[in-house]
Amino acid sequence: MARQYQLRLLCVAAALSGLAWFGQSSRGVEPDGPDFSAVRIALQPDPKPAVTTKATVPVDHSRYVGVAGCAAANCHGGDGSRGVLGSEYSTWIQDDPHAKAYTDLFNETSQRMVVALRLDKPAHQAKLCLNCHGPQSDPPFDGPVAAHGALLDGVSCESCHGAASHWLGPHVRRDWRQKSAAEKAEFGFRDTKDLWTRGKVCADCHVGEPGRDVNHDLYAAGHPRLFFELSAFNANLPAHWDRKADHKREGTETSSAFEAKLWAVGQIASAEAAVDLLIHRAKNSSDDVPAFVRGGDYSHEKTIAVWPELAETGCFACHHELNSPSWRQARGYAGRKPGGSPWQSWLTPLVGDVAAKFGQADSPLTALSTEMAKPYPDRAAVVAAAVDAQRKLSELGESINGQTLSREQVKALLSGIAEHTPELAARNWDSATQSYLALVALHQSLQDMSGSEVPDAKGREINRTLEEVLGQLAFPADADSPRTFDKESIQQLQERLRAIQQSLSNGQ
């Protein structure tokens, strides 16, 4: 298994490393430049929406105890001599990007963002940033900003495993292991072994949630674009756990549907997070524009619920050259009117495919996407459609999560998506790249279920073609965006995707 995994990691790592863009392109933003405050509408405190499967704590809010509480050598700070177990802290502090999430708030990009946003505090004191880069409690983040020493932890153990004030003591006692996930959740502990829970935990920061919001203001100020896809991000994280155990829970060590299920659950968890944020924005923005918004300034305390929020629309719908006639006009607008918005082009293009394979004829997002594609979506209609979509997504996510996928299911998912990818590739770079990530995860999963350690000739050929696809999706060396993604590259991409589809349907 190790070798294919390597390939997988390489592909995805390369894909994502090419995606660290826009950071530089924000150089041109002047603090006194164009001000979107006309469309920035007011905010209210962040109530947590009712629909959430996140672990809740019944008594008072859990607080963070800090990594020092985990890092002792006989707890999680071992040197690796016992394998991954017991050395979680060492892996995290040495290799995990989350360990530098707080210190990155001192870097040049962060400082530029503070100026552009006219923030009234430096980034490392602003909850606007800290709620993702160094949280000190679970949502609704109602405590004061912690001291520098505590914040230094960045995105630490408790950011994923749950604030530990209620479970730190109990979890070292012998009876902890006997407790069910639901019982542990009562203490504020999150069961990251459960893939739906894991997806939602990651999506809370990598997509956002009420109180954690990378909106277009932050992008325009220089924040890197959030490109989340669960299977790729999970693979890219230096594991402080046993990946084989992950695999075994979804089959056996030698035949596991882990990658496919993680991918499918991740698609739904990401969409659910996007819908959650949309509901929050649509409900909590109002026409009362507070003073700091009118002045274009951000308070360090608040995220602003902006409506309509530009960051929910595919970036390249606006950020592209203007030509008429253009290849976009020739391509068409996938059911939208010319000038309409492709809503959530990164997070949602494959949600319908997943829903269809798991028994929902209609995508949970159809009604919502139609409303959001209008240039001026109706806010009440959006909230109604979004609440409905969120319920359907949660049901779908939990239903997939409850299954152990068979080889036939993974095959059907892969061939259905392979058939769809040529059309998806023509829509935009976001859909093309999500198609690539889907094919990588599902093809890997089928390999993991083949009973063979090494891919056969056909498998190797598909891997080679996927690498070529990746090469085409990568940004040109001199750009921070897919500037060369146009009619010709789409045609070449489609040829390769059709070749993959062909080889999958040959003799299976």
Ligand code: HEC
């Ligand atoms: C509390 C918020 C938070 C949570 C929860 C979280 N992340 Fe992150 N993640 C971040 C931040 C912030 C960064 C950027 C750190 C930096 O470089 O400063 C990051 C970076 C990463 C990176 C590196 C990305 C790159 O471009 O190099 C990966 C991979 C990643 N996270 C995966 C995950 C996975 C998988 C999960 C869930 C198991 C997860 N994260 C949960 C906030 C979070």
Ligand code: HEC
């Ligand atoms: C919704 C959660 C969220 C919020 C709010 C947020 N960030 Fe981030 N930030 C992330 C994640 C996730 C990444 C990693 C992105 C990736 O690589 O996929 C990141 C990456 C970054 C990076 C790049 C780190 C590197 O490796 O170079 C900087 C700089 C940054 N954020 C600064 C800020 C600042 C400053 C603020 C506040 C004004 C802020 N962020 C608010 C989640 C957030």
Ligand code: HEC
């Ligand atoms: C970005 C999210 C994230 C962060 C930060 C994080 N973990 Fe984890 N952790 C996970 C995931 C995902 C797993 C794999 C699923 C599981 O076993 O729960 C995991 C697994 C574990 C396990 C179980 C290992 C096993 O094989 O059963 C332990 C123990 C653990 N983490 C401790 C820590 C400690 C200690 C820290 C801080 C030093 C930490 N984690 C930081 C996400 C995270």
Ligand code: HEC
């Ligand atoms: C509905 C149109 C629209 C969408 C969609 C949109 N933007 Fe923008 N963006 C703008 C406008 C308008 C500006 C201001 C341009 C100016 O000041 O000249 C801007 C400015 C920027 C800037 C500042 C740098 C520059 O070159 O102007 C960045 C970076 C940026 N956007 C990133 C993004 C990202 C990332 C997305 C997708 C998540 C996105 N935008 C989606 C309209 C949009």
